[in-house]
Amino acid sequence: MDIIDSQRNTRVLPRKHNRLLVLIATYKVVQALLFASVGVGALRLLHKDAGDVLAQVTTDLRFNPESRFVNFILDEAALLNDPLLRRIGMVAFCYAGVSLIEGIGLYLEQAWAEYLTLVITASFLPWEVFEVFRRLTWVRVGLLIVNTLVLIYLLKLVSTRKKQQESNDES
Numbered sequence: 338m339d340i341i342d343s344q345r346n347t348r349v350l351p352r353k354h355n356r357l358l359v360l361i362a363t364y365k366v367v368q369a370l371l372f373a374s375v376g377v378g379a380l381r382l383l384h385k386d387a388g389d390v391l392a393q394v395t396t397d398l399r400f401n402p403e404s405r406f407v408n409f410i411l412d413e414a415a416l417l418n419d420p421l422l423r424r425i426g427m428v429a430f431c432y433a434g435v436s437l438i439e440g441i442g443l444y445l446e447q448a449w450a451e452y453l454t455l456v457i458t459a460s461f462l463p464w465e466v467f468e469v470f471r472r473l474t475w476v477r478v479g480l481l482i483v484n485t486l487v488l489i490y491l492l493k494l495v496s497t498r499k500k501q502q503e504s505n506d507e508s
Contacts, residue, residue, distance in 0.1 A: 358443050361487055365440030369433040376429035379422045387417040451491050458488045
């Protein structure tokens with residue numbers, strides 16, 4: 338009877354998630370959705386003239402046909418062929434998968450996900466810095482800032498966890 342009573346009186350409180358990890362996980366899942374969309378878009382352009390499709394999209398969305406950006410996109414679309422679109426799709430889906438795994442792992446507060454995110458984020462920072470210096474835009478600066486903050490936070494989190502683990506091992 339005591340066992341039953343103690344089981345009824347014991348409450349399991351919901352575990353609180355680290356809010357910043359949840360925010361980073363959400364960022365990673367949104368990133369995965371974006372790259373999956375790029376992959377789907379690349380595969381949908383197979384066996385089509387990408388320039389014609391994008392010209393129709395710019396017309397439908399009523400973009401200024403004299404815009405430098407629109408002209409740049411249409412000029413670059415002429416370089417797309419089926420093998421390149423397949424590679425773009427494959428790389429986009431692979432990166433989407435990795436980002437989704439990172440996001441789920443971070444939400445579940447798994448140490449492996451923190452290390453994976455650290456490695457991937459750190460590996461892209463030099464390229465992002467180069468891109469900011471090559472052409473300064475708010476989007477590039479914003480991505481660089483967000484990824485730098487993610488890297489700093491995860492470094493702090495991993496080092497704090499490692500110190501706690503070392504102190505627990507000594508006890």
